[in-house]
Amino acid sequence: MTTNAHESGPEDRRITPADLHGVRFTRATMLRPGYVETEVDRLVSRLAEEIGRLIGEKGQLRDQVRALQAQLDGVVTPVAPSEQAVRILASAQQTADNYVAEAEEFSRQMTGEARAEYEEQVRLARETAGAIIQAAQEAAARVTGGAADGGDGARTAELEEQVAYLKAFAQACRVQLRSYLEALLTDVETEWGRADPTLLPQDVIRTPAQRSGHNGGGAPATFVANTAAEKPRTVDADVVPAEAGPKRSS
Amino acid sequence: MDIPAMRANFAKAAATGDEAPLYFYSHLFLSHPETRQMFPVSMAHQRDRLFQALGDVVARVDDLDALVPLLQQLGRDHRKFGALAAHYPAVGSSLLATLEHFDEDWTPELAKEWSEAYTLVAEVMIAAAEEAADQPAWWDADVVAHERRTIDVAVLQLRPRAPYEYRPGQSLSLETDVRPRLWRYYSPANAPRPDGLIELHVKARDGGPVSTALVRRIGIGDVLRLGPPLGHLTLDGESDRDLLIVAGGVGLAPAKALIDQIAREGPPRRVDLFAGFRTEDQIYDRIDLQRLEQQHPWLTVTLAVSEDKTSSLEQGDVGDVVMRHGPWNSREVCVVGPAPVVDDTVARLLQHGLPRQRIHSEVFAPSRPGPDVDGEVTE
Numbered sequence: 001m002t003t004n005a006h007e008s009g010p011e012d013r014r015i016t017p018a019d020l021h022g023v024r025f026t027r028a029t030m031l032r033p034g035y036v037e038t039e040v041d042r043l044v045s046r047l048a049e050e051i052g053r054l055i056g057e058k059g060q061l062r063d064q065v066r067a068l069q070a071q072l073d074g075v076v077t078p079v080a081p082s083e084q085a086v087r088i089l090a091s092a093q094q095t096a097d098n099y100v101a102e103a104e105e106f107s108r109q110m111t112g113e114a115r116a117e118y119e120e121q122v123r124l125a126r127e128t129a130g131a132i133i134q135a136a137q138e139a140a141a142r143v144t145g146g147a148a149d150g151g152d153g154a155r156t157a158e159l160e161e162q163v164a165y166l167k168a169f170a171q172a173c174r175v176q177l178r179s180y181l182e183a184l185l186t187d188v189e190t191e192w193g194r195a196d197p198t199l200l201p202q203d204v205i206r207t208p209a210q211r212s213g214h215n216g217g218g219a220p221a222t223f224v225a226n227t228a229a230e231k232p233r234t235v236d237a238d239v240v241p242a243e244a245g246p247k248r249s250s
Numbered sequence: 251m252d253i254p255a256m257r258a259n260f261a262k263a264a265a266t267g268d269e270a271p272l273y274f275y276s277h278l279f280l281s282h283p284e285t286r287q288m289f290p291v292s293m294a295h296q297r298d299r300l301f302q303a304l305g306d307v308v309a310r311v312d313d314l315d316a317l318v319p320l321l322q323q324l325g326r327d328h329r330k331f332g333a334l335a336a337h338y339p340a341v342g343s344s345l346l347a348t349l350e351h352f353d354e355d356w357t358p359e360l361a362k363e364w365s366e367a368y369t370l371v372a373e374v375m376i377a378a379a380e381e382a383a384d385q386p387a388w389w390d391a392d393v394v395a396h397e398r399r400t401i402d403v404a405v406l407q408l409r410p411r412a413p414y415e416y417r418p419g420q421s422l423s424l425e426t427d428v429r430p431r432l433w434r435y436y437s438p439a440n441a442p443r444p445d446g447l448i449e450l451h452v453k454a455r456d457g458g459p460v461s462t463a464l465v466r467r468i469g470i471g472d473v474l475r476l477g478p479p480l481g482h483l484t485l486d487g488e489s490d491r492d493l494l495i496v497a498g499g500v501g502l503a504p505a506k507a508l509i510d511q512i513a514r515e516g517p518p519r520r521v522d523l524f525a526g527f528r529t530e531d532q533i534y535d536r537i538d539l540q541r542l543e544q545q546h547p548w549l550t551v552t553l554a555v556s557e558d559k560t561s562s563l564e565q566g567d568v569g570d571v572v573m574r575h576g577p578w579n580s581r582e583v584c585v586v587g588p589a590p591v592v593d594d595t596v597a598r599l600l601q602h603g604l605p606r607q608r609i610h611s612e613v614f615a616p617s618r619p620g621p622d623v624d625g626e627v628t629e
Contacts, residue, residue, distance in 0.1 A: 079281070080281065080347065081276075081277060081280035081281055085276075085280050086273060086276045086277050086280060087276075089276040089279060089280055090272045090273060090275075090276040093272065093275070093276065093293055094272065096291060096292065096293075097292045097293055097294040100291060100292035100294070101292065101294060104457045104458075104459065105457060106457075107456070107457045107462075108456040108457025108458075109456075109457075111454075111456040111457065111462075112456045112457075115401070115402070115456070118401065119529075122531075126560070178401065181401060182401075185462075185466060186466065188462075189462060189463075189466055189467060
């Protein structure tokens with residue numbers, strides 16, 4: 001038998017189609033026609049091995065393909081977005097940004113103005129109260145001075161009461177202004193919430209009065225006299241309508 | 251790596267101003283819609299930030315000693331946004347698409363350079379994030395007290411649900427559900443305490459979405475998310491030099507944290523605290539300051555008002571008041587508050603003869619930007 005395989009040891013090398021085409025068996029003998037049996041047998045066994053190996057390889061490859069296919073099915077390969085889509089999203093985003101910026105600017109202005117107003121009112125109230133108190137004290141001094149040694153005690157008491165009342169009045173002004181400003185700020189807060197509507201349903205905005213439970217201790221105690229301390233309490237009750245501010249607007 | 255070519259290419263995109271970041275984010279959200287929810291509704295501040303941060307990275311790309319710690323910090327900090335390793339390639343491909351879009355001379359070589367550089371950056375960030383994986387990505391903290399002290403300042407007490415470690419003087423970022431994806435920085439007003447409570451001082455800024463919500467909408471029982479602490483206004487543990495602390499407005503918070511630290515840990519040192527406010531009404535923490543002063547013989551508190559002529563307190567800008575009480579040349583100094591207060595006070599102290607390295611300062615800007623590369627830290 002002559003094949004190209006002969007030269008390089010039949011076990012190392014794979015059989016190629018060309019090898020098979022090139023196979024020439026030796027004639028057995030003159031007496032027995034046909035090929036040499038041993039040669040034919042050897043070739044058949046090599047071919048059997050080769051086919052077995054190929055079938056195995058094919059199976060492996062098939063599994064590999066399946067695994068890769070499965071991986072691919074799991075991953076949604078992102079398609080590069082088109083220029084047009086990018087432009088549309090960009091302008092939508094810019095529009096949204098502008099709305100938010102406007103809402104913030106609106107809130108900033110409103111809060112700033114409200115604060116300036118508050119500070120101005122407090123300053124005026126203080127000045128007025130100061131002037132009234134001073135006048136009352138001067139009057140008291142005149143009266144006590146005029147009455148020589150403490151004749152008109154009732155008048156002094158009356159004046160002191162008036163001073164206390166005026167102090168309380170000044171404080172009441174501040175409380176009311178503060179509530180007014182609170183209501184205004186809560187309105188602003190609500191507006192902001194609207195600009196971000198996904199958040200609105202989540203919680204109801206607390207009114208200042210509802211939270212005052214845990215901020216009462218912070219206010220400096222301005223009053224010493226009992227009479228004075230009682231006055232603002234009645235004013236506090238007057239303030240209640242200010243709570244309606246946020247409710248009105250919602 | 252061809253750094254000059256990359257810088258030239260980056261400059262072209264950066265020169266377009268808002269356009270390039272707008273393109274980048276639109277590209278990112280279209281190709282990976284799941285990333286959109288990591289960002290706030292309004293992206294305006296985000297975009298400002300993105301190219302600035304990228305510029306920082308590009309500028310430092312040949313100075314790895316400076317760049318690597320920055321990237322590591324960023325990687326750790328990004329965990330709180332829910333950034334995962336899987337998001338990094340998405341950002342990378344949109345970044346490349348953006349750089350290509352704004353450069354007419356884009357080449358495959360440039361694409362390769364950028365792709366390699368980005369991969370390195372992402373690897374450093376991801377590795378840092380993974381190293382920090384034993385810590386939570388963020389800490390849920392319950393609001394256990396909320397006290398309105400003035401018309402626009404509230405003092406909050408938070409109780410983190412897991413142990414939260416920080417150094418006095420550091421800041422932490424926080425987010426609330428009522429203003430999702432907007433992270434803001436605040437300084438605890440106390441040193442870490444055995445009960446874990448953290449005190450925050452919040453001033454509502456006009457038009458500021460987060461600060462106004464913290465002052466006016468948040469109450470007891472609400473939950474905030476805290477990011478990891480950062481910041482540099484911390485005391486040198488070795489030094490026992492006497493201390494001068496100057497605080498403007500809610501800059502008082504880190505000042506109190508430092509005082510609390512000295513009270514808890516020492517070393518014993520004299521501390522003079524100057525706290526400046528506009529008017530006497532705005533001094534929101536007076537009672538506690540008086541308590542501290544009575545408790546600690548080494549502490550002197552001086553309050554100053556700059557726009558309240560009727561007040562009997564020290565009058566003038568706090569820096570000016572500090573100068574009237576000197577000399578301070580032997581002190582270690584911390585200055586913290588709004589930029590004008592800090593700049594003015596530091597300038598006066600330098601003029602006064604204090605060496606620069608003994609003055610620590612931190613500016614509380616209306617919105618303090620965090621460090622960033624991908625622009626995911628909102629201001």
